[in-house]
Amino acid sequence: MNHPSVKRFRIAGLIEGGSLLFLLFIAMPLKYFAGLPEVVTVVGSIHGFLFITYLGFIAYTTYKIRWSLIWVLGAFIVAFIPFGNIWLDQRVKRNFA
Template identity: 60%
Template sequence: MLKTALGRFRLSGFIEGASLLILLFIAMPLKYMAGFPEAVTVAGSLHGFFFVVYVLVIGYTTLKIRWHSKWVFSALAVAFIPFGNLILDRYIKRSFPTQ
């Protein structure tokens, strides 16, 4: 998976998407239901780091494989939608089967 630019993008998308899910479905309930605000501080910081890496990998992938702008905008948009990276990954696997 890490041998191609698209493989690196897919991996970073999984990590970024997982960090968003952890932030929304684990850290936020811990903060508001269990009174543990440190969970959001840690998970939010990690998610922010993974998001920045994800955006940089989008740029790298765009330059490396000459991505069309629809893929760039889609990749940026799904970063804000829970489970969005999983949906985009399915479309990428269909559209780029050899990568």
């Protein structure tokens, strides 16, 4: 199934996952090692917006292609794991693209 909503979900997931990695591996070290807490404030706000947007894409994709509860929970859980969205992207690509 090569549905446009799956492609949009994959893009949103990779962007959201990238923002998490940027927050954890660039912004947080800048806060603690360079004394720049403002970076975490800005990047954290952007990541929060992208996370909420990602949740919307989960809901939209579930509606359009009737994802099972396992896919929905998996998509939600990997958003909290560094590199999790990259792993999920490969699974979605294999099963739905």
